Amino acid sequence: MSGRFLMNGRVAIIGIGTEGFSPVTPHLSFKELTYCAAVKAYRQAGLHPKEIDSFITASEDFMEGYSIFDEYVPDQMGAVMRPVHTVTAEFLQALGVGVMMINTARFKTIAVEAHSKASNIKTLHDVKAFALDPVYLRPLEEDAEFLAGLEMRRFLRDSGNTEEQCAQVVVKNRGNALLNPLAGHGAKLRVDDVMASGAVSTPLKRLDAAAAADGAVMVVLAAEDVARSLCANPVWVDGVSWFSAEGNPWSRDLGVANYAKLAARKAFAMAGKTVRDVDFAEVCDEYSYKELQHLESLGLARPGEAGYLTENGFTSLNGDLPVNASGGSLGVGHAFEASGGMKVVEAVLQLRGEAGAHQVKNARTGLVQSWRGVPTATGAVAILSNE
Amino acid sequence: MEIKKVPCKGLSTEEYDKALKVDWQPELAYAWDNGIGIGAYLAALKEGKILAAKCDGCGRIMLPARAFCELCFRPTDGYVAVHDTGVVNTFAVSHVNWDASRLKEKDPRHLPAVIEIDGASKGQGILHILGNVKPGDVKIGMKVRAVWKPAGERTGSITDILFFEPVK
Amino acid sequence: MGYRRVAIVGAGLTKFVRRAQETGPELSWQASKMALDSCSLRLKDVEMITLGSAPDGFDGVHMKGEYLLSGAGGSNKSYIRNFVGGGTGVFAPIHGWMHVASGACDVCLVVAEEKMSSCHPTPQGAFITIFDHTTEQPLKPTLIWIFALEMRRYMERYGLTRADIARVAVKNKKNAMDHPSAQVAGEYTVDDILNSEVLAEPVHRLDISPAGDGAAAVVLASEDVAKRLTDRPVWLDGVGWNLDTSYWATKDLYYPRYVEKAARMAYDMAGIKEPHKEIQVAEPYDPFDYKELHHMEGLLLCPRGEAARLTAEGYTARTGNLPTCPSGGALGVGNPIAATGLMKVIELFLQLRGEAGKRQIPGKPRVGVAQAWGDLMQVGTVVVCRS
Numbered sequence: 001m002s003g004r005f006l007m008n009g010r011v012a013i014i015g016i017g018t019e020g021f022s023p024v025t026p027h028l029s030f031k032e033l034t035y036c037a038a039v040k041a042y043r044q045a046g047l048h049p050k051e052i053d054s055f056i057t058a059s060e061d062f063m064e065g066y067s068i069f070d071e072y073v074p075d076q077m078g079a080v081m082r083p084v085h086t087v088t089a090e091f092l093q094a095l096g097v098g099v100m101m102i103n104t105a106r107f108k109t110i111a112v113e114a115h116s117k118a119s120n121i122k123t124l125h126d127v128k129a130f131a132l133d134p135v136y137l138r139p140l141e142e143d144a145e146f147l148a149g150l151e152m153r154r155f156l157r158d159s160g161n162t163e164e165q166c167a168q169v170v171v172k173n174r175g176n177a178l179l180n181p182l183a184g185h186g187a188k189l190r191v192d193d194v195m196a197s198g199a200v201s202t203p204l205k206r207l208d209a210a211a212a213a214d215g216a217v218m219v220v221l222a223a224e225d226v227a228r229s230l231c232a233n234p235v236w237v238d239g240v241s242w243f244s245a246e247g248n249p250w251s252r253d254l255g256v257a258n259y260a261k262l263a264a265r266k267a268f269a270m271a272g273k274t275v276r277d278v279d280f281a282e283v284c285d286e287y288s289y290k291e292l293q294h295l296e297s298l299g300l301a302r303p304g305e306a307g308y309l310t311e312n313g314f315t316s317l318n319g320d321l322p323v324n325a326s327g328g329s330l331g332v333g334h335a336f337e338a339s340g341g342m343k344v345v346e347a348v349l350q351l352r353g354e355a356g357a358h359q360v361k362n363a364r365t366g367l368v369q370s371w372r373g374v375p376t377a378t379g380a381v382a383i384l385s386n387e
Numbered sequence: 388m389e390i391k392k393v394p395c396k397g398l399s400t401e402e403y404d405k406a407l408k409v410d411w412q413p414e415l416a417y418a419w420d421n422g423i424g425i426g427a428y429l430a431a432l433k434e435g436k437i438l439a440a441k442c443d444g445c446g447r448i449m450l451p452a453r454a455f456c457e458l459c460f461r462p463t464d465g466y467v468a469v470h471d472t473g474v475v476n477t478f479a480v481s482h483v484n485w486d487a488s489r490l491k492e493k494d495p496r497h498l499p500a501v502i503e504i505d506g507a508s509k510g511q512g513i514l515h516i517l518g519n520v521k522p523g524d525v526k527i528g529m530k531v532r533a534v535w536k537p538a539g540e541r542t543g544s545i546t547d548i549l550f551f552e553p554v555k
Numbered sequence: 556m557g558y559r560r561v562a563i564v565g566a567g568l569t570k571f572v573r574r575a576q577e578t579g580p581e582l583s584w585q586a587s588k589m590a591l592d593s594c595s596l597r598l599k600d601v602e603m604i605t606l607g608s609a610p611d612g613f614d615g616v617h618m619k620g621e622y623l624l625s626g627a628g629g630s631n632k633s634y635i636r637n638f639v640g641g642g643t644g645v646f647a648p649i650h651g652w653m654h655v656a657s658g659a660c661d662v663c664l665v666v667a668e669e670k671m672s673s674c675h676p677t678p679q680g681a682f683i684t685i686f687d688h689t690t691e692q693p694l695k696p697t698l699i700w701i702f703a704l705e706m707r708r709y710m711e712r713y714g715l716t717r718a719d720i721a722r723v724a725v726k727n728k729k730n731a732m733d734h735p736s737a738q739v740a741g742e743y744t745v746d747d748i749l750n751s752e753v754l755a756e757p758v759h760r761l762d763i764s765p766a767g768d769g770a771a772a773v774v775l776a777s778e779d780v781a782k783r784l785t786d787r788p789v790w791l792d793g794v795g796w797n798l799d800t801s802y803w804a805t806k807d808l809y810y811p812r813y814v815e816k817a818a819r820m821a822y823d824m825a826g827i828k829e830p831h832k833e834i835q836v837a838e839p840y841d842p843f844d845y846k847e848l849h850h851m852e853g854l855l856l857c858p859r860g861e862a863a864r865l866t867a868e869g870y871t872a873r874t875g876n877l878p879t880c881p882s883g884g885a886l887g888v889g890n891p892i893a894a895t896g897l898m899k900v901i902e903l904f905l906q907l908r909g910e911a912g913k914r915q916i917p918g919k920p921r922v923g924v925a926q927a928w929g930d931l932m933q934v935g936t937v938v939v940c941r942s
Contacts, residue, residue: 007658008557029422035455042460049460062617065417067610067684068640071930074798075457081816084798085646086638088611088620093635097650103657104558106824122416130413130617134673135578138411244634247625262631376621378634388593389910390568390901393735394585395769397572406576411615419688429689450805451690457800477711477808479703480756485695487679487754499700499755501708501804512804514691522756527711546693 006270008105011098012227012234013384014220015045016345021215021332022184024119030064033216034076034115041111041218042078046230049078052220053107057086058094058114058337062127065120077113077218089242090114091217091341092370092380096240098221108223115216116335124212132375136250145209147374149201151254152289156203158255159296163203165307166288167194170207172316173285173324177331179317179357182342184333185211194288208288213333217341219348235348238365238383239271245377252377257290257297260369263381264298271383273365275299280350280360281321282343284371284379285328294369295323298381322360325350340370340380351386424453427466433543435535436468439507450504450511469506471533472554476501476512480522496522502531502551518550530554558656562781562788563648563940565594565774566901571738571889574672575768579614580626582770583668586894587628590664590772594784601774602660603633607647607667609640609892609929612681615673627666627772633659639796640685641842641929642936643667644771644896649794649938651775661777668770669891678766685931687801699763703755705808705932706845710757712809713860717757721748722866723844724761724886730873731883733913736898738767738889748844764842764890771897773904787908793825793939803931814853814928817935822855825939827922830855834939835920836906837877838899840927841884847871850926851879853935878916881906896927900938907942 017040019025019033028036042049057073066072070086077084087094091114098110121127128144140146156162168191177183189207197207227234243262246252260283268274281300285291292306300321301309309315315323326332326346329339347366349355355363364387371379398406421429424440428451431438438452444459452466478500482490490496498517503510517525518534531551541547567589569575569582577585583606591597606620606627616622620636627634637643637650644667651665671678682698709715722745731740743761751761781788797817799806806812818830827833839850848862856877857865865871871879882888882902885895903923905911926937 026420027422029420029425032422032424032454039460060618061611062415065415065419065684065688067612067681068930070638070640070798071685071933072687072801074933075801076455078457078460079798080457080800081797081813083796083817083820084639085650085796088618088636088638097635097653100653100657100659103659104653106558106656117420120417120419122418123414126414127617130411130415130615131621133622134411134616135409139409242633242635244621244624244629244632246630247621258631266633372618372621376618378621378624388566388905388908389912390566390905391735391912393568393570394589395569395572395582396576397570397738397768398574398576402576403574413615417688421689425689449802451802457802476804477704477708479700479707479758480753481697481700481703482753483697483699483755485679485683485697487677487697487699497700497755499694499696499704501704501808510805510807514686514694514696514804516694527707544693545690 006103008103009224011102011237012222013237013348014222014227014231014234015041016348017041017218018182018345019216021182021213021335021342023213023333025214030115030117031076034113037216037218038077041220045220047109047220052109052111054101055079055082055084055111056094056098058089058091059086060088060337062130063336077111090337090370090372090380092368092382093242095219095344095382096242096380099237099240102221102223108226110221111218112221113218114338114341116338117214118212118336119214144374146201147249148287149204152204154254155289155293160304161292161307164191165311166208166292167191168310169285169288169291170194170330172310173328173330176317176325176358177327180327183327183331184213185331186327204287210286210329210334213335215335215338215342217338217345219344233352235351236385238273238385239267240382241266242380249375257293259377259379260294260297260381263379267381267383273383277365278367279363279365280325281323281367282326282346283323283369285324285330286334286373288330290371291323298369317358317360325358325360343368347384351384425451428452429543431468432547433541435538437471437504438466439469440466447508450507450513469504473502473504473531475527475529475531476503477527478517478525498522498525515548516550519552559658560778561652561655561775561791563773563791563904564776564781564784564788565590566904567593567772568736568898568901569769570736571767571769571891573767575670579623579668579670582670582768583623583626583666586770586772587664587666590774594774596774598628601628601662601664603654604629604664605647605650605654606636607643607893608636609643609669610681613669613671613674613678623668628664639929639934639936641892642927642934643893645900645925645927645936645938646796647893647897648773648791648900649796649936652791652794655775655777661780663775664772665775666772667893667897669894670768671766671891672768699755699758701932702843703758706757708808709845709849715863717749718745719863720845720848721745723841723847724748726872727841727880727884727886730881731887734883734888736888737883739765740883740887762844764885767889767891769889769891769894771894771901773897773901789904789907790941791938792941793821795820795937797935799933801931803933808932810859811849811853811935813933814850814926814935815855817937818854821937821939827939831857834922834924836881836903836916836923837879838882838902838925839879841880841886842890844886847880850928854924854926873916881914881916899925903940907940
């Protein structure tokens with residue numbers, strides 16, 4: 001990489017807002033859901049949307065049930081007749097684009113939004129299957145989650161982690177979620193509950209997979225000078241990067257998350273930090289094994305050790321490296337493109353010391369990581385700090 | 388560089404018919420939450436009324452009803468029923484169905500129009516259909532009124548208004 | 556410190572056809588490979604990739620950015636898909652500009668793909684879901700309606716006839732006879748256009764660009780890299796985009812105010828004060844013949860209501876004062892949505908380098924503007940190029 005990224009100074013998060021993050025949100029339309037999140041984020045940033053220079057949404061047409069969902073973005077962001085664009089990507093990628101835009105020095109403030117109305121999709125499994133390659137994979141007529149089963153088996157075999165250790169991730173994250181008011185899936189579970197929860201795509205079991213959630217997230221980014229003048233507790237985006245691994249699932253290494261490895265390397269380089277600087281992490285846990293796989297691919301655990309570290313409390317709320325103190329997707333609910341946004345919000349709360357019952361100790365630098373779900377090998381990493 | 392030759396092979400109908408294909412009919416079904424604003428709008432349609440929202444910030448009376456003013460970025464300040472009459476802002480005479488298939492010669496033409504509704508702020512229009520009028524007689528600026536489904540048949544849908552017809 | 560100047564250094568384009576034998580990833584690959592070859596680069600020289608493509612409904616794949624990834628060279632790269640409906644093709648290089656101008660990378664590959672023939676029986680079927688699901692879709696609208704509504708409003712406002720507008724189709728279809736990618740080039744008379752099959756009065760078959768398949772790509776580079784690669788870089792000196800409200804029936808359709816805003820953003824950045832004097836070649840988006848006129852006015856290239864008269868006087872012909880759509884535009888070359896927008900930017904690239912062959916406009920043009928448009932009459936995307 002050219003290494004000049006962040007050549008125009010640092011970028012900070014100066015406002016966050018969420019709405020929903022529950023299994024259903026029947027009282028609000030998708031516009032109203034986003035509006036509620038946006039109002040909170042703008043108020044926190046001390047800015048009217050007219051004072052925001054540009055707006056980004058992360059969305060996918062088939063998750064919305066619209067062709068060209070881009071049409072329905074500006075009103076609820078306060079962005080009518082303004083420079084707005086959509087990335088069909090995960091929230092963290094949109095955040096990265098926002099950081100990039102501020103680094104062109106043409107924009108001082110950017111609002112980034114993503115939301116999920118997954119509860120409005122009556123055929124969610126069909127939508128997911130519609131993402132499979134039409135020639136090579138769809139004719140197999142398998143649920144898209146078969147890929148998660150393939151990945152999980154390969155990962156466990158290659159790394160030596162176990163199904164029980166994956167189950168321990170579920171126990172931990174859903175336990176953490178009991179402490180997070182945003183989370184809809186807090187529960188006191190035992191490893192046995194997960195193991196006995198029924199096969200989805202062996203070795204993947206029902207409780208290994210996060211339940212879908214509705215929710216909207218808005219984050220306001222600002223250039224360093226604006227952030228310092230407006231905000232008493234800015235949270236800095238020290239590094240952010242997104243990568244895609246081998247595009248075709250049938251020819252990629254399913255055992256490792258190469259996208260996370262590549263994105264982490266670049267994000268750490270940008271931030272001038274290493275894994276040793278990370279005080280807590282919010283990583284993608286749409287499936288339990290993904291948390292372990294991601295921890296190893298990110299370099300936060302050595303290959304084969306993520307399960308052991310989980311079992312021994314290393315990644316629990318009071319451990320050396322708390323992982324998914326929010327409860328993660330398993331505990332909060334998986335809000336698709338907005339899931340990375342939920343995790344950014346969690347990291348901001350942690351770094352401001354505002355996480356309440358799920359506050360981790362001495363949070364100075366946090367790593368947030370996302371993945372776009374099956375059948376993709378695309379994900380992003382951000383390094384956030386309060387220093 | 389000068390681009391003289393470009394790749395990509397276009398298939399003739401004959402070649403296309405012979406080509407091996409994978410067919411896929413996705414099962415895509417959605418049930419959208421209407422929320423506060425559109426929920427109120429639909430409930431009013433069921434009552435035979437067109438509902439707008441007013442914003443004390445910009446003074447607009449907006450269609451359709453909405454929970455927040457997108458320009459002032461604040462909650463709207465209440466709903467008002469506007470008239471079920473209006474003015475044709477623009478219209479088309481459509482010879483095709485929604486999927487671009489052609490209407491049959493004997494079928495009546497579709498007459499979609501943007502109708503600025505009386506009682507709402509200037510320019511606040513909605514998309515609807517014109518009826519009880521020959522295509523050649525439609526004019527921009529024409530006064531029209533809603534023709535409603537009978538009260539018992541309304542479901543809380545934009546189709547509770549069958550069409551707009553000219554005010555004689 | 557400000558942003559880095561960004562140049563287009565290479566371009567690739569497929570033929571635009573009704574039904575391509577190639578898959579979407581294959582089309583993307585063809586354009587990408589041609590673009591890289593044109594500036595003697597290899598994929599390993601590319602650090603980041605952004606791909607533009609319009610609705611997933613056309614290709615018939617959910618998360619189609621991920622599906623197209625392998626063809627666009629995205630494996631093991633920072634890859635993202637941008638999406639602003641019909642405006643995507645011109646937005647794609649704007650997204651690429653962000654990548655290079657910010658310092659995120661020195662070389663960015665920008666790809667635009669559309670394969671509309673995958674959608675059966677016609678891509679029009681995918682268009683019903685662009686309308687509001689609650690307040691509009693029950694009326695069974697078709698996309699052609701809104702263009703007919705807009706065209707009639709425009710004609711009424713300025714007292715124009717269909718013949719005034721049909722001249723655009725005649726000009727562009729003829730221009731396209733010199734374009735190697737052209738799908739529907741030909742010599743037509745105004746009467747041919749007027750007497751073609753009616754779709755939704757006032758729109759007839761030949762007022763409309765056809766659906767099509769195709770892909771385009773450009774390579775963007777930072778100033779120092781560009782100067783190493785070519786002695787004729789074309790600078791991306793102005794970028795602008797804008798999105799209007801989704802309540803499309805509440806604004807007067809006779810004038811595209813969002814295009815004007817996008818244009819002013821781009822002109823301001825490029826230091827253009829009098830666009831009608833300073834711009835020597837224009838590629839406004841012309842999916843319908845009236846749209847070229849509409850967009851000339853929105854781009855401030857002529858006074859409101861004057862575009863039809865200027866067209867009749869030959870002002871916009873290849874030999875006129877302001878050659879407009881010398882490529883042949885969407886009406887002549889074809890309209891695989893995102894690919895068309897980028898095709899227009901490629902036309903500026905070739906014209907400003909004096910490499911447009913039989914399409915070359917006289918007088919060594921130095922400044923050009925390209926524009927695309929989309930959504931529910933909402934999006935304007937504008938780039939200003941300089942040699």
